[in-house]
Amino acid sequence: MSNTENSMSTFEPRIVAFFCNWCTYTAADLAGTARMSYAPNVRVVRIMCSGRLDPQFVLSAFREGADGVLIGGCHPGDCHYQEGNYKALRRFTLLKQFLRAMGIEEERVRLEWIAASEGDKVQRVINEMTEAVRALGPLHLEPMSTSTVERLIPEELKADAVAQGGTHE
């Protein structure tokens, strides 16, 4: 890009958020009903527990165009399923080590404990993360290979996926 400043100012990060049903998702709901405004860059996926978050989801999100991934769970000790959030923490810790080794900036993934009453924390974390990822710029992964498209994308979406850079040569 010749005009870096311009391209940075028009870049809107795409962040995929995985929020647990019992705490963080409820908190996001609260932020909404309380009419708190926050960056519109986050697409929330509700999961039953942060312990359900398979690290494959994070890579899939990056692969399909996310610039950052935010994970929200209950505070330690508050998990609806006793220990799911600890499991999330263990996986996240190793996933971060792995991503660092793969050259993906640490700020692109974030794990936060947000209780059901903490609508303001949802607002703050989303705003902070949007700005952090905006500063990093977009994540340009090498285009998806056709064999990955074969394995991952439902039949009816394949043509689109290939059109968006699914070929590799």
Place this chain on the structure above:
Amino acid sequence: MSKPKVAFYWCASCGGCEEAVVDLAEDILKVVDAVDINFWPVALDFKRTDVESLSAGELAVSFINGAIRSSEQSEMVHLLRDKSQMVVAFGSCAHLGGIPGLANTFDREALFKEAYANVPSVDNPDGTVPQTEIDVPEGKLTLPTLWDTVKTLDQVIKVEYYLPGCPPPVKLIKNAVDAIVGGQLPPVGAVLAPDIALCDECDRRETKPDKLSIKEFKRPHATDIDPEKCLLAQGLLCLGPVTRQGCGATCVKANMPCTGCMGPISRVHDYGTKALSAMASLTDTNDEQEIEDILAKIVDPVGTFYRYSLPASLLHRSYMPDAQEGNQK
């Protein structure tokens, strides 16, 4: 009826897969009886023109091992694809990228720099690196290009079946040949091995505790390994729970943990993150700092969890945003 024609070819590989074919021992005579080998550069004197002279689809099967990382390999597998009714990706490298796939943590420039400048035994004062063409008095000479990114076979050409393993176990090769000759193949795209995790066929299965938990990840060279007990129960990073079976747990029988050469079972999209997830979950503490300390003992997460499958992974390669545009081919 004439015998079906087959070809064997190798790309970025070590030769172990060819060795595995020879490991069929006297059964190789049955293979030779059943098929007509039309191309096998490692063992028999065939040339590229022998393949070129075949008509399209004349080869019943091509068994191709090795990852694809050069223009020459790409050209040859495209040629074989045109001449074959069926292509079998033979071994971990063709299936998932294999050990050569770990080159995807670098780019070509870095690889050349290491191999042709940094290695202490290299004497290369002019810093010469491989060129793709050079002018000599007799004319222009050309050489194949090395790619920045190592690819799996199915990222380059269409592949019908996969024989996993580093190298594929003899038993699976035999089953595959029988299935091909007998016309009893599973649906296209299948991996020709059982679709269940290795622990299921492991001799140490009985010693695996109901709940595995690990306080310290140990490395094989620094540990006295009990030859009977489940390796995970001993704190060794054994990838049996996430790896496809079919090898007979040969590494575990030799008292070494599974490193995952057979790849994932069919429900897993990304082997490495699945393995990472399984191992991290076993960490036996809820304390944030302690979790970090325990997991820090896993020194090389990429090489450990993607030892054979980096090119087949969702990321394919290391992220190098600063690399020259178009460099990551």
